[in-house]
Amino acid sequence: MTLVSERNSADVIRAEAAKLFFDRGYDATSLRQVAAAAGLKVGSLYNHIDSKEHLLLQIMGGIMDDLMDSIRRAAAVEGDAVAKLQAALAAHLRFHAERAREVFIGNTELRSLSNGARDVVIAKRSEYELLLQELIEEAGTAGLADVADARIHVYSFVAQATHVASWFKPGGRMTLDEIVSIYTKFALRELNVPNADARVGHSTS
Template sequence: MTVLIERNSADVIRTEAAKLFFERGYDATSLRQVAAASGLKVGSLYNHIDSKEHLLLQIMGGIMDDLMGSIRRAVQTDGDAVDRLRAALAAHLRFHAERAQEVFIGNAELRSLSEDARKVVIEKRHEYELLLQELIEDAGRAGLAEVIDARIHVYSFVAQATHIASWFKPGGRMTLDEIVDVYTQLALRELNIPAVPDTLHVPD
């Protein structure tokens, strides 16, 4: 029971810190503010973090771990290389829309980390990009995609997801499912992969 309580407290701290870092910026947020938002005393934070930078690293590293896990689960399909790539792209896009605040922090606050901490996040990003690149190259090797430069395609797909994170809000003209479908088809079109019939439904 004690372990569960500690884990929940750590999750609350990261969640509240992410909100504050998003709203105020990392530099303008104090640990006292994080503690207050988490319903804790400042001293209690140190049961879960070593420093404010360590908290930022937990958030930024955690978002990459969650993203990687989401994609790995998505590609567990019996389909071909394109089916796996399509599933990965949809998961990639959806994740960025649903976790937009953390995505923003990851992009905006990398400079706030020390060199060693920054290397940890960069390595996680590199691992993720290699996973996407491998999926693209698999589709190319199977003769199912026209790959111009796999790494540049990855950069394009990452930019698309970051774009969604910057503007998507629930309750708009299109549902998240519809938006993910549109962006997935746009991404695959770069590789000259045709849309799946009857999957693209865009409201007037």
């Protein structure tokens, strides 16, 4: 098996496992079911994972890695501290809406991990929250935002994105671009950013 096909197999395994964990729950899903969904024999799974818990950790850790990468790339936009924060928040919201299944697993199955694996995911979450916190603090330090408590603002913005992930469906009353725009405006208003609505406009698409 080539390196490319091995990567493809690993991606398929994680994708099918995520579907099953979402639909059935982690505890009610067997590796035999994952293998069948991925079109593999059970033994072939062990070329990519050590155990079912390792598979869950791959999914939960991978979603955090992808989220961090998305936010870092978004925050690299040119502009002032609010422009960087705005871009990061828009990416944060969009990611949660587009990857809702994995977000749900990340929020509900942390309890299914053993202490060591749980610590890995928690550390990644803390790193992510710290990145958002730093962007908020930079906007406050620049005098462009009224920051009451940066960490609490982070909790608020994370909760908003998680909420969007719980109800957004493509083809609904509003497009994802419109939803991202509205929630980004809410976030900037929360920070008393001058001309928050004008800053956002339709630039989050």
